[in-house]
Amino acid sequence: MKKTLLALVLAVAMLLVSVPAVLAEAPTEITLWHYFDASADAQAIVDWVDEYNSIQNEIHITATYVSRTELMNQYTVGALSGELPDIGMVDSPDMASYISLGVFEDITDQLEAWGELDQFYPGPLESCKDADGRIYGLPQNTNCLALACNMDLLKAAGYDHMPTNLAEFQEMVAATTDPADDVYGFAMSCISTEEGTFQLLPWLRSAAGGAGVNVDNLTADSAVNGLKVLGDFVANGYMSKECVNWTQSDAFNQFAAGKAALAEVGTWHLAMTDAIGGAFEYGFCLLPTGDEGTSTSTIGGENFGVCSGAENVEGCVNFLEWLCSKDKEGEWAVVAGKIPTRQDSVANYTYEVDGFNVFVDEMNYAQARGPHAEWPTISEAIYTAAQSVFVDGTDPAEALAGAMEKITPIVEANPLP
Amino acid sequence: MAAGKKREAYIFVLPAFIYILFVLGYPLIYNVYLSLRNVDVKNLTKGGDVFIGLQNYIDLFKNPTFLLVLKNTFVFTIACLLFQFTIGFALALFFYQKFRLSGPIRGVLLVSYMIPMSVTGLLGKNIFSNAGLVNNLLSKIGIIGPEWLVNTSTALIAVIIMNCWVGIPFNMLLLISGLTSITPDVYESASIDGANWLQRFWYITVPLMKSSMLSVLMLGFIYTFRAFDLMYIMTAGGPLNSTDVLGTYSYMLSFTQYKFSQGSAVAMVLFGCLFIVGLFYLRLLSKED
Numbered sequence: 001m002k003k004t005l006l007a008l009v010l011a012v013a014m015l016l017v018s019v020p021a022v023l024a025e026a027p028t029e030i031t032l033w034h035y036f037d038a039s040a041d042a043q044a045i046v047d048w049v050d051e052y053n054s055i056q057n058e059i060h061i062t063a064t065y066v067s068r069t070e071l072m073n074q075y076t077v078g079a080l081s082g083e084l085p086d087i088g089m090v091d092s093p094d095m096a097s098y099i100s101l102g103v104f105e106d107i108t109d110q111l112e113a114w115g116e117l118d119q120f121y122p123g124p125l126e127s128c129k130d131a132d133g134r135i136y137g138l139p140q141n142t143n144c145l146a147l148a149c150n151m152d153l154l155k156a157a158g159y160d161h162m163p164t165n166l167a168e169f170q171e172m173v174a175a176t177t178d179p180a181d182d183v184y185g186f187a188m189s190c191i192s193t194e195e196g197t198f199q200l201l202p203w204l205r206s207a208a209g210g211a212g213v214n215v216d217n218l219t220a221d222s223a224v225n226g227l228k229v230l231g232d233f234v235a236n237g238y239m240s241k242e243c244v245n246w247t248q249s250d251a252f253n254q255f256a257a258g259k260a261a262l263a264e265v266g267t268w269h270l271a272m273t274d275a276i277g278g279a280f281e282y283g284f285c286l287l288p289t290g291d292e293g294t295s296t297s298t299i300g301g302e303n304f305g306v307c308s309g310a311e312n313v314e315g316c317v318n319f320l321e322w323l324c325s326k327d328k329e330g331e332w333a334v335v336a337g338k339i340p341t342r343q344d345s346v347a348n349y350t351y352e353v354d355g356f357n358v359f360v361d362e363m364n365y366a367q368a369r370g371p372h373a374e375w376p377t378i379s380e381a382i383y384t385a386a387q388s389v390f391v392d393g394t395d396p397a398e399a400l401a402g403a404m405e406k407i408t409p410i411v412e413a414n415p416l417p
Numbered sequence: 418m419a420a421g422k423k424r425e426a427y428i429f430v431l432p433a434f435i436y437i438l439f440v441l442g443y444p445l446i447y448n449v450y451l452s453l454r455n456v457d458v459k460n461l462t463k464g465g466d467v468f469i470g471l472q473n474y475i476d477l478f479k480n481p482t483f484l485l486v487l488k489n490t491f492v493f494t495i496a497c498l499l500f501q502f503t504i505g506f507a508l509a510l511f512f513y514q515k516f517r518l519s520g521p522i523r524g525v526l527l528v529s530y531m532i533p534m535s536v537t538g539l540l541g542k543n544i545f546s547n548a549g550l551v552n553n554l555l556s557k558i559g560i561i562g563p564e565w566l567v568n569t570s571t572a573l574i575a576v577i578i579m580n581c582w583v584g585i586p587f588n589m590l591l592l593i594s595g596l597t598s599i600t601p602d603v604y605e606s607a608s609i610d611g612a613n614w615l616q617r618f619w620y621i622t623v624p625l626m627k628s629s630m631l632s633v634l635m636l637g638f639i640y641t642f643r644a645f646d647l648m649y650i651m652t653a654g655g656p657l658n659s660t661d662v663l664g665t666y667s668y669m670l671s672f673t674q675y676k677f678s679q680g681s682a683v684a685m686v687l688f689g690c691l692f693i694v695g696l697f698y699l700r701l702l703s704k705e706d
Contacts, residue, residue: 073672100463102463242566244655245653374674384657391569
């Protein structure tokens with residue numbers, strides 16, 4: 001009898017203890033889809049999410065990796081079916097299209113109340129806006145393109161420094177090419193995807209002989225000359241024609257293997273210099289796309305947005321504000337080998353410090369792609385023009401005039417910002 | 418009574434009919450609907466798209482890229498069928514001869530068919546790269562190989578070769594099973610009558626294999642015509658659309674450029690071609706019966 005009573009008392013006590021836990025509101029389950037696949041950032045997003053889950057009780061986030069292509073398809077299909085995650089990652093030039101497709105929630109009001117938007121660099125933040133200036137997400141990391149130089153090969157060709165202008169760059173590319181050793185002077189990606197356009201744009205927006213131009217004026221002399229420089233590299237055997245099938249990784253691998261003296265590389269490649277393994281001395285400098293003291297580059301990077309129909313929009317935006325806070329931005333840049341999207345974030349890089357400084361400087365000359373809802377069509381016109389020069393030997397002026405035939409009606413209907 | 422039975426029969430057909438209506442009918446009808454409107458990135462969810470009749474189809478047939486893609490699709494399909502079928506048939510006749518190790522070698526040949534197409538695409542990308550296996554072997558016999566995947570004239574050839582590598586064992590397998598259905602007695606009596614191997618092949622094997630051969634060719638056409646993954650991985654349709662086929666082009670329009678209606682119109686052309694081939698196949702089958 002005593003035992004039964006004791007059991008009863010214990011049972012009631014346990015019930016009482018568990019009641020507050022039941023009564024307290026359970027955090028909303030939030031799904032986050034990302035395509036970070038490098039080992040450093042793939043682990044970092046999991047750690048970041050775990051940390052956020054432990055410091056608040058409003059939402060509980062589960063981060064899921066979805067390959068980039070699959071994620072993009074999912075957004076397109078989800079725009080109609082409504083099958084979307086709560087928070088989604090997107091490549092910055094694609095964001096405008098997905099905003100137009102209704103994939104992301106307008107979170108302008110909450111972000112403006114946050115009061116930190118003025119700390120973000122304009123280029124990356126612009127990519128989160130629609131044509132009316134409404135904001136649909138936050139830029140989480142950014143990057144740009146610069147030039148990687150194999151100093152051993154440059155020295156062997158009689159140069160003790162990196163190129164500082166287009167003319168010198170052309171000289172060096174020619175001088176370092178060595179067919180007998182299978183070494184090309186220059187490597188870049190010109191594949192028929194957004195990656196190709198990303199790498200081509202600095203040369204088309206070349207600031208040679210004055211100001212650089214935007215993609216609505218690619219028949220300008222400076223743009224034609226930029227493409228001609230690259231076309232001549234291919235025609236003269238200074239750059240492999242295979243660049244039309246190379247991704248940016250492929251082009252960097254050519255450099256890392258010592259098969260290319262100079263290469264157009266992204267900020268994230270700084271985390272991959274282990275592949276060089278001390279085989280040669282290397283350095284980074286601004287892309288020498290124009291006259292002395294000028295450079296052009298393209299802004300890349302990833303944004304995070306809250307998807308339409310998310311369960312707890314306010315909670316999701318709170319997470320984005322935390323993810324893109326001053327401190328977290330700085331930490332992420334170091335871990336993932338990127339550049340912070342905020343001016344007030346300090347990234348204390350622990351490796352390739354000189355290299356990072358070059359990329360941070362290059363950001364001053366880097367331009368965003370679009371933002372434009374029909375950017376993918378503009379992009380296709382650009383890489384197609386370049387491929388026709390490289391593969392078929394089309395005249396650069398003619399190729400770019402062909403590209404403008406496709407681009408002009410698009411930008412006339414909806415001008416670039 | 419007869420009417421009642423008929424009604425009963427319809428009830429039995431109903432589940433299959435509903436299944437086909439939803440799984441095949443709905444997407445098809447929606448695709449036709451989409452291809453007759455101007456749905457794109459600007460109006461997919463916001464609305465405002467309008468009926469434009471056959472304009473998407475007219476635009477397509479005026480577009481030189483689409484005409485190139487259409488040509489690529491036919492060249493790819495016919496070339497693949499030709500080589501897959503003839504080589505597959507030759508191998509089937511060879512392995513039909515019972516000799517030691519014919520089984521294991523046949524099994525090894527099937528490996529290429531068992532490998533996922535995406536892996537085959539990656540293999541192809543490496544094998545046909547400038548310093549890849551093919552050019553390496555060619556250089557050993559003193560030939561400087563072309564830049565296979567870089568030139569618009571050779572990229573499709575490389576893709577065709579990779580597809581044949583996968584398709585040959587598939588053809589061989591189906592044709593061997595056709596060969597085994599012919600009773601050996603026929604050959605025996607033909608031999609006794611003095612028929613040589615060519616006569617036996619031409620007057621016995623070919624006529625008796627006709628339905629197998631037709632099935633293999635038709636299935637092959639359908640599989641090859643709607644190819645996608647091989648070129649998507651191996652060349653992404655490039656360079657300059659030289660390896661783009663209807664499948665990859667439709668995907669590019671719909672999922673990369675968000676021109677949903679134009680993508681649907683391309684898919685309808687793809688469907689139309691296969692539908693005609695399908696009808697042709699059904700007619701041949703009913704004639705056989």
